[in-house]
Amino acid sequence: MVYKILVVDDEAPVRDLFEDLFKKEGYSVKSVATGEESLELVAKEDFDVVLMDIKLTGMSGLEALKRIKDLKPGIVVIMITGFGYDEELISKSKEYGCAGYIGKNMPISQMVSSFKLFIKAAKEKTK
């Protein structure tokens, strides 16, 4: 299945890495730097998955997650963070309807497999 993915991260090298990584996996990828931009794009285009950094400049990742799920409840949103394991953030993200939580401290291979797993589980849930 070819997913259309939107990456939201305020750091360009991180966005580039995700783009390359997902393109290599055969997905179609777009990326933006802010939560506001992600909302605009999600309203205009259809995405299967949004990969959202928690710490963003301007609107926070959590806020953007909430608004995206309000706008298009079918989108799978996965949160990414450099803060490591933080149950407070995890429970908040779950409350707003995120499908999974990925730490930037994970090795890349593990990250990609978690990513695939989350999408699969989310898609099965909505079926």
Next chain:
Amino acid sequence: MGLNLEKAIYNIVDRADSLVFYCDHTGKILMCNKKFKETIGMPSDSIIGCDCIKVIYHRLQSVSGKEHLFKAMLDDAVKYKRPSNFESLLSDGSGSEHTICWGMSPILTNNNELEGILFLGNDVSLSKQREVSLKNIDETLKNIFLSIKEYALYAVNLQGNITYYGMGAEDMFGWPRKEIIFKHISTLHSYDDVAYKLTFILEQVRNFGRYELESYFINKEGQSFPVNLTVTKFIDASGNMAGYIFMAKDITEKRKLEYQIFQSEKLAAVGQLVAGIAHEINNPVFVISGRTDMLLENKSLHKKVKSDLKIINAQIDQIRKLVDRFLAFTRKTLPNIKELDINKAIKDVLPLLEYHKQPCNEIKVSKVFAKGLPKVKGDSHQLQEVFVNLLINAYQAMAGGGILTIKTINKSNEHVEITIGDTGCGIPPDALRNLFMPFFSTKKEGTGLGLSICYNIIKNHNGTITVESQVGKGTTFTIKLPFAKKGGKNGL
């Protein structure tokens, strides 16, 4: 003229505010004035011609026997024809007692023979009462001063010798009053205080009346403790400076609390800093490792490039592990809160310690578990992490053997106090101050995170963890955790 003078004198005497009567050598009253009659509360015919002692003492049943003094004074006046002064009690018509100060003057004839005796009495009851109540106030004040326990109150004279020393001071310094009184004030102060501070303080008090400071005192055992000290001028009844009043409050507990607050604020600040740094490092590390991983997937890479990339990846992994350790300290894990038996939680981790026992070390374990202990609300895994940490530390501190003490105490059904003590090498004061700081370690192989994680766990359980240690004697950790139900009891 002569008649007029006699009448005038009679009138003056009759209207005088003093008690006046005149009697013969047997004590029979020949005449008396109005004030005397009023005070005695009897008509003249019951007074004139009667024995003065009987008249004066006719209502005073309670002081029978005192009339002998009056009689003796009277006899004295008759015998030696000398004036004298004395005090007697007198009861008036309403039954209230008066203290009368009598002046007794023998009246002599031209031949120097005794004609009679003139008594002139003044009611001194009021001033007498004042004197008594002043004495009482003095006594009460002295008792108040001596029995104040919250503060150590003591006074010194201008030479610096202790003149007053209250019970609070006895408690605080450990010196009994009889041992310290009249000793020099320097007995209660440290050498530094005496040499540098005390003279300055006393000078300030002399000039400005008062001086307040935080200082250290030494008790009888020679231990120093922090106090808040106020010294004021001691002014005597005539308004002169007679010495200094010292009022000291032991602030050991306050200091401990301040230190705990300071410690927790410091740890919170470090936690935020660490989380921030970890986050900033994670981003580039993530990108570098992602890129090298992707490059390594390229099968056609040159062997040398491949091995270099592997080295880069391994080093990046080191950084990642380091950052993970940082984040472990700030890890915000929601505890899995359940009501639990703290005794059982401790007992369950004890078998783990077997692995840390060195066969050569003789370590005795003394366990005292409070019976019927109410349950505590907490995450058993997290709390056990704390116990294991402290117990392993205790074992490691006793490389040459010793006694490990584990104790749980029910503190007035409010909280449980858990103490884990060792008789090991102890922790030097400098290290003790930083003990709960992350990345602070006295052990070469330590990460310096164990105790800071313990601190965070106990704090998240609304408890406190404190440590006391003496080099060469050992270390004791004390954890306080509130019981699940207020007032304890039905927690079981």
